[in-house]
Amino acid sequence: MKPQPIEPAAAQRAASEARPDGAGVTGRGGATVWRLDLVYEGTGFRGWARQPGLRTVEGVLRDALTTILGEQVCLSVAGRTDTGVHAWAQVASFTTTRHGLRPDQLRRSLNALLPPDVAVESAAPAPDGFAARRASSRSYAYRLWLAPFRPVRERAWVWAARGPVDAALLVEAAALLPGRRDFAALTPSAHLYHSCVREVTRAAWRPVSPDTTRYGGMPAGAEAPREWVFEITAGSFLHNMVRVAVGSMVDVAQGSMTLERFADTLEGGRRRDMGQTAPPRGLALVAVTY
Numbered sequence: 001m002k003p004q005p006i007e008p009a010a011a012q013r014a015a016s017e018a019r020p021d022g023a024g025v026t027g028r029g030g031a032t033v034w035r036l037d038l039v040y041e042g043t044g045f046r047g048w049a050r051q052p053g054l055r056t057v058e059g060v061l062r063d064a065l066t067t068i069l070g071e072q073v074c075l076s077v078a079g080r081t082d083t084g085v086h087a088w089a090q091v092a093s094f095t096t097t098r099h100g101l102r103p104d105q106l107r108r109s110l111n112a113l114l115p116p117d118v119a120v121e122s123a124a125p126a127p128d129g130f131a132a133r134r135a136s137s138r139s140y141a142y143r144l145w146l147a148p149f150r151p152v153r154e155r156a157w158v159w160a161a162r163g164p165v166d167a168a169l170l171v172e173a174a175a176l177l178p179g180r181r182d183f184a185a186l187t188p189s190a191h192l193y194h195s196c197v198r199e200v201t202r203a204a205w206r207p208v209s210p211d212t213t214r215y216g217g218m219p220a221g222a223e224a225p226r227e228w229v230f231e232i233t234a235g236s237f238l239h240n241m242v243r244v245a246v247g248s249m250v251d252v253a254q255g256s257m258t259l260e261r262f263a264d265t266l267e268g269g270r271r272r273d274m275g276q277t278a279p280p281r282g283l284a285l286v287a288v289t290y
Contacts, residue, residue, distance in 0.1 A: 031095045034106070035126040036061075040118035042086040042280065043156050049080055057081070057118060061092065064113040068106070069098045076132040078288040082240070084280030086157065091288045093132040132288075137201065139233040139287035142246045142278065143208075144170075147226035158227060159246075159282035165253045167228060170205045173249040174230065176263050177203035185269040186245050187238035188277075198241075202233040205249075233287075243278045244271070251275030 040057050050058040058075055066072050073094040081087055107123040114120070145151045145160040146167070177200050184196040207225035230246055248265075251257040257275050265273045 030099075031097050032099070032101070033093060033095050033126045033128060033130050034101070035122075035124050035130060035132065036092045036094075036110075036120050037122045038090050038092060038118060038120045039088050040086065040090065041156065042081060042084045042284075044115075044117055045083070047081055047083045047085070048077055048087075048090075057087075057090075060115055060118060061110075064110050065094065067113060068109050069096050071096065071098065078132045078135045079138050079237075079285045081285060082280055086281075086284035088284050089287050090285055091132045091135065093126060093130055135288045135290055137233055137235055137287075137289045138237065138285060139202075139231065140237070140242050141284055141286045142230040142232075142242060143282045143284075144228045144230065144246070144250070145226065146224070146228060154227070156281055157284070159279050161250055161254070163254055165250060166255075167205070167207070167224075167253065169253040169259060170228065170230075170249050172259055173252045173262055174203045174205050176266060177232065177245065181266070182268065183238055183241060183266075185265045185271055185274050186241045186248075188244075188271050189239040190271065193238065196238055198234055198236060198238065200232060200234045202231065203245075204232075205230050231286075240277060242283055243280065244274055246278040246282070248275035250278065 038061070042057075044055065045057050046054040048057045050056050050062060058077070062073065062075060065075075073096055076093045078091040079087065081090075103122070103124045107120050110120045110123065143154070143158040144165075145154065145158040146165050147160075150160055151158050180197065180199040182196050183198050183200075184190040187193075187196065190196050205228050208227040208229055209225060230242075230249070232242055232245070248257060248262055252259050252262050252275070261273075262275075
């Protein structure tokens with residue numbers, strides 16, 4: 001998806017609307033910290049982080065903020081999502097010397113400038129010193145499609161597994177993930193981290209009931225859920241950690257990796273001993289806590 005150009009008149013109107021006279025919340029040194037809660041579909045983005053010449057969520061958000069504030073800001077974010085990964089509960093923050101901003105008008109002005117695949121749900125002054133990256137936990141969800149036909153409505157948000165999947169083995173594999181350990185086996189970038197020790201507080205698969213109200217119910221004889229969702233919470237995650245975990249669990253559930261090997265590799269193994277990496281479209285950041 002190509003970025004939508006901002007028309008000069010629209011940009012000027014959005015900037016003026018977000019800078020009315022009025023009371024602001026000012027921190028030390030005359031600067032104000034703002035929190036933004038936003039959602040985006042990652043399909044058309046090369047991830048969160050700003051990269052020259054590439055369309056990223058941080059890039060389009062910074063451009064909109066620069067237009068409104070008349071100054072460039074640095075963004076802090078709760079989860080640096082990769083290319084194609086979605087966020088339904090992202091948190092970003094920035095500090096500005098611009099006074100008199102009103103939360104609702106800032107939100108409306110940002111949404112007037114942002115492309116249709118990203119939206120700011122709320123904008124509000126934050127306590128002095130707040131930074132979005134200092135979240136205490138993040139939760140991700142991964143959607144796996146198991147129906148014998150390809151997804152149509154859901155194709156941008158689910159991974160359609162090829163071949164039969166033993167859901168009971170998915171559940172067993174997920175039960176091995178919670179706890180504090182070195183998760184180097186679940187990232188291709190272990191060499192970039194000082195430590196790969198992370199604490200997973202929750203990891204589980206659950207079936208998703210099909211939409212039987214809108215489409216007249218399940219076909220005759222159909223019993224198995226069409227979709228399963230993997231939900232995982234941790235203080236922080238390694239690069240590709242969730243996607244490698246999901247891909248490896250699917251390998252277990254399809255018989256190309258044993259549950260014992262999965263368990264052994266988690267305990268001090270290497271990435272090359274794990275399974276496949278699940279595609280990004282099934283993954284979304286769904287909750288952030290502070």
